[in-house]
Amino acid sequence: MSTPVRAKPGPDLYQTVTDKIVAAIEAGANTFAMPWRAAGKPIAIPSNATTYAAYRGVNVLSLWIAALVKNYPTGEWASYKQWQSIDAQVRQGEQGTLIVFYKQIEKSALDETDPDQSIVRRYYAKPSWVFNAAQCDGYEQREPEHTNTLERIEVAEAFVESIGAKIEHGHPMACYRRTSDVIEMPRWDWFIASATSTAAEGYYAVLLHELTHWTGAEHRLNRDYGKRFGDEGYAMEELVAEIGSAFLCAWLGIVPEPRPDHAGYVASWLKVLKNDSKAIFAAASAAQEAHEYLIGRAEMNAAPDDDEWGPASAGESRSPRL
Numbered sequence: 001m002s003t004p005v006r007a008k009p010g011p012d013l014y015q016t017v018t019d020k021i022v023a024a025i026e027a028g029a030n031t032f033a034m035p036w037r038a039a040g041k042p043i044a045i046p047s048n049a050t051t052y053a054a055y056r057g058v059n060v061l062s063l064w065i066a067a068l069v070k071n072y073p074t075g076e077w078a079s080y081k082q083w084q085s086i087d088a089q090v091r092q093g094e095q096g097t098l099i100v101f102y103k104q105i106e107k108s109a110l111d112e113t114d115p116d117q118s119i120v121r122r123y124y125a126k127p128s129w130v131f132n133a134a135q136c137d138g139y140e141q142r143e144p145e146h147t148n149t150l151e152r153i154e155v156a157e158a159f160v161e162s163i164g165a166k167i168e169h170g171h172p173m174a175c176y177r178r179t180s181d182v183i184e185m186p187r188w189d190w191f192i193a194s195a196t197s198t199a200a201e202g203y204y205a206v207l208l209h210e211l212t213h214w215t216g217a218e219h220r221l222n223r224d225y226g227k228r229f230g231d232e233g234y235a236m237e238e239l240v241a242e243i244g245s246a247f248l249c250a251w252l253g254i255v256p257e258p259r260p261d262h263a264g265y266v267a268s269w270l271k272v273l274k275n276d277s278k279a280i281f282a283a284a285s286a287a288q289e290a291h292e293y294l295i296g297r298a299e300m301n302a303a304p305d306d307d308e309w310g311p312a313s314a315g316e317s318r319s320p321r322l
Contacts, residue, residue: 096129
């Protein structure tokens with residue numbers, strides 16, 4: 001029987017994952033491209049090869065980074081035992097990728113006389129290792145659905161319209177005005193194509209970034225990092241929007257263009273992550289929450305007979321916690 005290799009998580013699981021993501025950001029800092037963005041092609045949300053559930057939060061970032069670094073052609077992952085359960089075999093010497101599995105535990109509260117307070121449910125993080133389909137023998141990788149750029153843009157347009165956010169065009173730069181609850185955008189025709197993405201994809205990648213900011217309003221998800229992160233709260237919110245945009249672009253199949261304006265944020269992002277080993281977990285969790293909020297709002301507002309706005313994998317966005 002072949003023996004896979006598990007990368008040890010070290011004494012601090014959060015620190016191990018954070019160090020990996022920090023190293024990847026630092027490696028690409030001069031290109032303005034975050035390590036979870038693949039230039040020139042759509043990148044899908046990674047999923048489990050046996051349960052078909054999409055991975056969530058910081059695990060998406062970890063698996064994206066591993067796939068890009070090792071040039072894996074597929075986003076299918078599973079644990080060693082899961083691959084064995086479907087008669088696939090991880091090849092000898094292959095190294096697993098660390099992810100975080102959250103397990104729920106129940107503990108008795110101090111006041112056991114009150115039945116509503118007698119049980120406290122908490123989650124704690126456990127390390128887990130998964131292997132990509134490209135590391136296995138005896139498994140035929142699933143063929144991804146292929147859609148052309150025009151179809152993907154039409155889906156993105158319908159998705160944004162279904163959300164119902166107030167968007168004003170003609171502004172010199174994109175931003176979300178929290179005081180007026182308005183997203184300001186340059187005109188569609190001011191965006192230009194690049195070697196890796198169309199002008200329309202560039203437009204929607206920016207708009208999805210601002211829509212993630214839009215979810216943080218007090219009457220929506222009420223996201224405020226001032227208390228925990230102080231002066232670094234703004235950088236934290238920008239990191240949430242960056243990750244949220246990446247999740248949405250992947251879900252919609254849009255190829256994002258590296259943004260030079262990220263150069264001003266990279267140093268502050270790295271400072272936040274290095275000062276707090278749980279910051280990337282909090283940012284990815286908030287981005288996941290924003291991602292699911294926008295999908296849920298679009299579904300709620302869509303016409304009853306309109307099933308064209310969302311991609312076929314929409315159900316994966318609300319998969320069980322992984």
